[in-house]
Amino acid sequence: MAAINRFDVIIIGAGASGLFCAMTAAQRGRSVLVVDSANKVGKKILMSGGGRCNFTNLDITPENFLCSNPHFVKSALKRYTQWDFIELVSRHAISYHERNNGELFCDDSAKQILAMLLEECELAGARVRSSCAVEKVAAMGAGYSLTINDVSHHCESLVVATGGLSIPTLGGSGFGYQLAEQFGLSLLPRRAGLVPFTFSDALKQLCIDNSGTAISVVMSVPAASWHDNLLFTHRGLSGPAALQISNYWQAGETITINLLPEHHLADWLLEQKQKQPKSLLRSLLAPLLTKSLAASLEQQLWPELAQRPVGELASDTLRQLGLQLNGWQIKPAGTEGYRTAEVTLCGVDTDQLSSKTMESKQHRGLYFIGEVVDVTGHLGGYNFQWAWSSGYAAGLVV
Numbered sequence: 263m264a265a266i267n268r269f270d271v272i273i274i275g276a277g278a279s280g281l282f283c284a285m286t287a288a289q290r291g292r293s294v295l296v297v298d299s300a301n302k303v304g305k306k307i308l309m310s311g312g313g314r315c316n317f318t319n320l321d322i323t324p325e326n327f328l329c330s331n332p333h334f335v336k337s338a339l340k341r342y343t344q345w346d347f348i349e350l351v352s353r354h355a356i357s358y359h360e361r362n363n364g365e366l367f368c369d370d371s372a373k374q375i376l377a378m379l380l381e382e383c384e385l386a387g388a389r390v391r392s393s394c395a396v397e398k399v400a401a402m403g404a405g406y407s408l409t410i411n412d413v414s415h416h417c418e419s420l421v422v423a424t425g426g427l428s429i430p431t432l433g434g435s436g437f438g439y440q441l442a443e444q445f446g447l448s449l450l451p452r453r454a455g456l457v458p459f460t461f462s463d464a465l466k467q468l469c470i471d472n473s474g475t476a477i478s479v480v481m482s483v484p485a486a487s488w489h490d491n492l493l494f495t496h497r498g499l500s501g502p503a504a505l506q507i508s509n510y511w512q513a514g515e516t517i518t519i520n521l522l523p524e525h526h527l528a529d530w531l532l533e534q535k536q537k538q539p540k541s542l543l544r545s546l547l548a549p550l551l552t553k554s555l556a557a558s559l560e561q562q563l564w565p566e567l568a569q570r571p572v573g574e575l576a577s578d579t580l581r582q583l584g585l586q587l588n589g590w591q592i593k594p595a596g597t598e599g600y601r602t603a604e605v606t607l608c609g610v611d612t613d614q615l616s617s618k619t620m621e622s623k624q625h626r627g628l629y630f631i632g633e634v635v636d637v638t639g640h641l642g643g644y645n646f647q648w649a650w651s652s653g654y655a656a657g658l659v660v
Contacts, residue, residue, distance in 0.1 A: 269295045271660045272408060272417040275438070276303035276390055278649035279632025280423030281379040286657025287419075288386030295417075296383070297394035297410055300433040304376040306425065309432065310646070315372030317351065318344040318650070319643035320364035327648065328509055328638045330450060334612040335637055335648070338620070342654035344647055354378045362502075365642045399441060405627060419660035421629040423653070426606025427452060428633075434600065438634035439609065445625050448611040450636050454603035455509045458500035459517075462595040468558045469494045475552050479503055480520040486510040489523060494555070497598065505641050508597055509607060519590040521559075522550055528584030532577055539573025543583070546572065559587070605645055609636045620656040629656045 271287050273280045276298035288294045296303075307315060319326070322344045327335045348366070351358060356378065357369040368374050383390055398409040399420070406420040424438030439449055461469060472494040479492045481503045493501030511517065534546050543564070547556035560568055563586055567575065600606070610630045614623055620635070622628040631652040639645040 267413060267415040269293045269415065269417045271295070271419045271421065272297070272406070272415060273421040273423055274298075274396055274408075274441075275423035275425060275632070275634075276300075276392065277306055277423060277425050277433075277632065278304075278379075278646055279653040280421070281383060281390070282650050282653030283421055283423060283629075283631055283657040283660070284388040284390065285379065285382040285386050286654050287660045288383065288388035290658070292660065294383075294386075294388040295415070296388060296390045297396060298390075298392050298433070299395060299435075299437075301393050303390060303392050304379070305432040306429065307376045307379075308372050309429075310372055311367050313372050314367040314369075315375045316361075316365050316367050316643040316646065317358075317375055318347050318366050318647045320344065320360065320366065322644065322647050326640045326642075326644045328455075328607065329612055330608075330636055331612045334615075334617045335651075337617045338651040338655040339647070341618075341658075342651045344643075347647070347650050350382075351375075351378070354381075363642055396437070399444065401445070401625065401628075417627075419627045419629065421631060421656055421660060422634055423630075423632050424634050426609060426633040427600045428454065428603040428606045430600060434606070438630070442610045442614075442630065442634070445622065445628060447614045447622060447624065447630075450608035450611055452606050452608050454597055454600050454605075455607035455638050456505045456604035456641050457508045457597040457599065457602060458495065458498055459504055459508065459511075459594040460498040460596050460598055461592075464562055465592060466498070468562060469498050470496050471558050472552070472555050475555055476501055477521065477551060477555070478523070480523045481507045482518045482520075483507055483511050483515055485512075492519070498594070502641055505604070509638060509640070511594070511597075513596065514593075516591050516593050519592060520588050521590055522587060525550070525588075526584070527587045528581040531572065531580040531584045535572045535575070535577070535580060540571045542569070542571060543567060547587075559590075604641070605638050606633060607638050609634050612636050618655065619659045620652055621659070627660075629660060631656050 270292040271294045273296040276296045284296045356374045405418045408415045473496040475494045480489045488506045490502040492503045544556040544560045620629045632649045
């Protein structure tokens with residue numbers, strides 16, 4: 263019986279990185295077992311991209327990733343590129359399309375990506391099991407022992423592909439971080455990333471009143487600036503611009519939003535004063551911002567001017583209003599947290615890992631891949647590419 267539970271490689275976590283590592287290792291002739299605590303594997307793959315899976319991006323560079331060591335991602339990304347994954351997708355006859363900024367999505371369903379990974383695992387002989395509780399992990403001799411569903415297992419190489427804390431309803435947990443700490447690897451403080459902002463002041467009502475409205479803006483914090491769509495929701499601010507900037511925002515920081523980046527509004531308002539002197543501010547701004555948002559901003563930023571036509575307003579007042587709209591200052595109360603976060607920022611310190619193999623520098627045969635590592639991609643398929651690339655890097659050597 264003991265021989266049945268002896269594998270060359272055991273991978274904890276049957277998500278994107280774990281399955282990719284499994285198929286890569288099994289294709290080398292390694293005996294591989296992948297275990298996952300969830301009742302179904304690949305849940306996060308299935309819900310990604312609105313069910314269409316934004317599986318990679320046409321433009322992948324190290325600059326698209328946040329990591330305490332910006333050079334760490336280079337080796338894995340070079341070894342397994344977006345073009346390699348696109349070729350795999352094409353080989354499985356999965357049709358796809360490009361959206362904004364090089365983002366690639368399945369034409370049909372994210373189920374195709376999961377089915378492709380599971381088929382590759384099956385063809386290579388990797389075993390994939392769900393509903394597996396890993397109760398104990400320990401180093402032993404030239405490998406590792408694990409108790410899985412009360413049964414003892416042994417392996418030469420142990421791969422931690424458990425993901426992060428994001429979206430706990432889909433299996434997000436801190437188990438991978440606990441294993442890292444158990445083996446003495448240092449962790450960087452985790453927080454929710456690619457996550458919407460929430461508010462507790464008057465802005466909360468403004469967001470509720472304009473829920474569903476999307477406009478193109480530039481959002482900025484001291485560390486970064488992003489030009490993309492901003493979505494008002496009944497909980498706060500979301501959309502690509504907000505999600506991207508959330509990776510750089512620190513609690514308590516003010517965010518600056520250029521609500522109309524295509525217009526220099528100080529000059530534009532002065533022009534409108536000459537052309538349409540009898541118009542109200544909200545009437546002038548409505549075609550640019552939507553009627554509802556223009557009225558909400560008026561109510562919050564300049565209520566005393568609501569009934570005065572622009573022709574009656576001093577030029578300096580209009581200039582100030584223009585600057586305010588091109589640099590709207592807001593301070594979020596926080597974010598929606600791990601409940602809706604697409605990723606977990608930070609994690610296992612990359613200084614503890616080989617950038618070529620993902621192996622622990624302290625423990626031979628112990629590997630960390632995917633989201634559990636301190637590597638976070640921008641929104642747009644980058645986190646999936648990190649899963650494929652880091653899984654492949656480990657899969658070549660485990």
